[in-house]
Amino acid sequence: MGVFSIFNRPPQPFRLSPTFSKLLLLFTVSGGGLVAYSESNSSNNDAIKSSQLDAKKKRVVVLGTGWAGTSFLKNIDGSIYDVRVVSPRNYFAFTPLLPSVTCGTVESRSIVEPIRNIIKKKSGDIKFWEAECVKIDAKNKKIHCHFNNEMHLEGNEDFLVEYDVLVIALGARSNTFNTPGVIEHCHFLKEIEDAQKIRRSIIDCFERASLPNLSEEERKKALHFVIVGGGPTGVEFSAELHDFIIEDLVNLYPMLQDLVKITVIQSGDHILNMFDGRISSFAEEKFKRDGIEVKTGFRVVSVSDKAITMKGKQNEGISSIEYGMVVWSTGIGTRPVIMDFMEQIGQKDRRALATDEWLRVHGCDNVYALGDCATIHQRKVMDDISEIFNVADKDKSGTLTVKEFQDVIDDICVRYPQVELYLKSKHMSSAVDLLNNSKLKDKEESEEIDIEGFKSALSHVDSQMKNLPATAQVAAQQGAYLARCFNHMKGCEDNPEGPLRFRQSGHHRFRPFLYKHFGQFAPLGGEQTAAELPGDWVSVGHSTQWLWYSVYASKQVSWRTRILVIGNWTRRFVFGRDSSRI
Numbered sequence: 001m002g003v004f005s006i007f008n009r010p011p012q013p014f015r016l017s018p019t020f021s022k023l024l025l026l027f028t029v030s031g032g033g034l035v036a037y038s039e040s041n042s043s044n045n046d047a048i049k050s051s052q053l054d055a056k057k058k059r060v061v062v063l064g065t066g067w068a069g070t071s072f073l074k075n076i077d078g079s080i081y082d083v084r085v086v087s088p089r090n091y092f093a094f095t096p097l098l099p100s101v102t103c104g105t106v107e108s109r110s111i112v113e114p115i116r117n118i119i120k121k122k123s124g125d126i127k128f129w130e131a132e133c134v135k136i137d138a139k140n141k142k143i144h145c146h147f148n149n150e151m152h153l154e155g156n157e158d159f160l161v162e163y164d165v166l167v168i169a170l171g172a173r174s175n176t177f178n179t180p181g182v183i184e185h186c187h188f189l190k191e192i193e194d195a196q197k198i199r200r201s202i203i204d205c206f207e208r209a210s211l212p213n214l215s216e217e218e219r220k221k222a223l224h225f226v227i228v229g230g231g232p233t234g235v236e237f238s239a240e241l242h243d244f245i246i247e248d249l250v251n252l253y254p255m256l257q258d259l260v261k262i263t264v265i266q267s268g269d270h271i272l273n274m275f276d277g278r279i280s281s282f283a284e285e286k287f288k289r290d291g292i293e294v295k296t297g298f299r300v301v302s303v304s305d306k307a308i309t310m311k312g313k314q315n316e317g318i319s320s321i322e323y324g325m326v327v328w329s330t331g332i333g334t335r336p337v338i339m340d341f342m343e344q345i346g347q348k349d350r351r352a353l354a355t356d357e358w359l360r361v362h363g364c365d366n367v368y369a370l371g372d373c374a375t376i377h378q379r380k381v382m383d384d385i386s387e388i389f390n391v392a393d394k395d396k397s398g399t400l401t402v403k404e405f406q407d408v409i410d411d412i413c414v415r416y417p418q419v420e421l422y423l424k425s426k427h428m429s430s431a432v433d434l435l436n437n438s439k440l441k442d443k444e445e446s447e448e449i450d451i452e453g454f455k456s457a458l459s460h461v462d463s464q465m466k467n468l469p470a471t472a473q474v475a476a477q478q479g480a481y482l483a484r485c486f487n488h489m490k491g492c493e494d495n496p497e498g499p500l501r502f503r504q505s506g507h508h509r510f511r512p513f514l515y516k517h518f519g520q521f522a523p524l525g526g527e528q529t530a531a532e533l534p535g536d537w538v539s540v541g542h543s544t545q546w547l548w549y550s551v552y553a554s555k556q557v558s559w560r561t562r563i564l565v566i567g568n569w570t571r572r573f574v575f576g577r578d579s580s581r582i
């Protein structure tokens with residue numbers, strides 16, 4: 001779907017190669033005692049200094065090794081902080097290629113990077129513990145962790161991690177909306193293991209349908225693939241599955257060709273409804289041509305081991321369809337550990353942790369949240385309008401001149417990004433146009449504006465406030481942003497480079513997080529992709545598929561995975577996908 005912010009690699013500290021160090025040691029030893037003494041003395045001092053520094057270093061605990069956590073890790077200066085990472089996954093997974101893993105277009109190991117490979121390249125001592133955080137104790141600044149001991153080794157698997165600063169990047173889980181039977185009978189597509197299970201299950205359906213003594217009805221049922229959810233993941237998986245079937249499986253199971261069916265159930269009126277309308281229509285038409293049935297306006301009410309029951313929005317009543325395999329992809333929900341934490345800090349009944357624009361969790365000191373588990377609560381301009389006016393009115397005349405307004409507009413735009421978005425949406429070249437457009441200011445250019453005029457001029461800007469989407473793009477940008485802030489924290493609250501504080505005096509220490517959207521892709525199968533690019537550009541077809549290949553290759557987290565992914569694509573073009581059920 002999306003394009004990603006590039007992970008910036010921080011400058012690596014100068015290190016001596018082992019051979020060079022050995023030569024240096026030899027030279028020092030042979031060169032005489034004095035040199036050797038001064039070397040060891042200074043290294044002792046260094047060790048003392050570094051242990052003193054370590055004692056002073058703040059303990060930053062990062063929860064999660066997904067898009068947000070890994071981007072933070074890649075960018076944090078490990079020599080300033082004592083960084084500890086806790087996650088049940090000791091690898092980073094490139095989730096946008098998960099749908100390709102379900103059909104073997106790309107192998108699962110090609111899209112993961114061990115987290116220790118990433119840590120190894122960093123300066124400082126970053127610790128990783130493969131464990132699940134089961135509770136966040138914000139009052140005592142402790143994390144309760146549990147090691148998933150599948151091998152039942154002896155020993156205690158529970159431990160505590162203390163923190164000075166906590167970075168929560170726990171992501172989200174699949175949302176079932178408490179629909180009965182979903183957990184028991186449906187596949188999800190969120191983790192690597194899910195994609196591997198789906199791959200096996202597709203082949204199981206074909207092998208089952210090939211068994212002797214089955215009626216045609218039973219074969220048809222086994223080969224009915226249902227996808228619940230017409231969002232980017234559901235649509236991309238349907239397209240992948242269709243390609244896998246018509247490009248590879250029909251050659252291996254020719255007698256089953258006419259019995260296969262793919263159905264997408266979508267509760268909204270269109271699939272891909274978060275995309276431009278042209279992309280939704282193109283996708284619907286393409287699916288129609290491919291024989292993929294799209295049932296829009298239907299909500300699944302229950303799933304049994306044999307059938308899916310759904311209800312139409314247009315009074316169609318309740319209907320059921322039999323299936324061989326179901327993939328549930330209807331969006332994301334809150335992880336239990338986050339729900340428990342939200343209850344502790346007075347954020348009960350929310351979908352995600354509320355943070356301010358600096359990613360600080362509301363109601364907690366030194367706790368940051370980013371990625372899918374958090375949402376930024378953008379401050380409204382209208383909540384601070386009197387304070388903004390007072391700061392802007394430097395001469396305290398009770399009115400603003402254009403010059404006075406111009407002096408603060410940059411700070412306003414940084415602090416309240418909705419102002420800039422509003423200007424863009426109204427095609428205004430400068431914020432002064434806002435004042436000139438104000439109904440109360442129908443006088444001369446040089447006239448001043450009072451508080452009422454000011455309120456009226458800015459009254460609609462908050463309409464541009466939107467929650468950021470739960471995407472890898474957002475999570476990765478937030479991780480990099482937070483690490484950069486941490487790297488530049490000087491312990492001083494005021495920084496003239498930060499925007500003006502309107503409610504208090506001085507400046508904010510950092511600019512608030514600002515998301516840059518680089519566009520999003522919707523692969524539709526048959527080497528066709530749709531893309532929404534910045535500047536309201538829509539591009540569809542084969543050429544966009546090549547753009548998709550190049551963007552996804554370039555956004556790989558390491559050269560190793562990049563080469564593996566490109567190798568997998570090439571192998572697929574030459575030999576097709578592998579249908580072994582491993």
Ligand code: FAD
Nearest residue numbers: 001002064065066067068095096133171371372471472473
């Ligand atoms: P995640 O990446 O989910 O990471 C969460 C981390 O927390 C994981 O390491 C997990 O193991 C860890 N964790 C979980 N529970 C615990 C616990 N109790 N204790 C400690 N650690 C824990 N976005 C795009 O922008 N473009 C795309 O094309 C795209 N395609 C997608 C395709 C699929 C199939 C899926 C599922 C998602 C896709 N997304 C895409 C969305 C994107 O993957 C998410 O928005 C992104 O992963 C969010 O990053 P995150 O770091 O918040 O969470």
Ligand code: MG
Nearest residue numbers: 393397399400
């Ligand atoms: Mg004035």
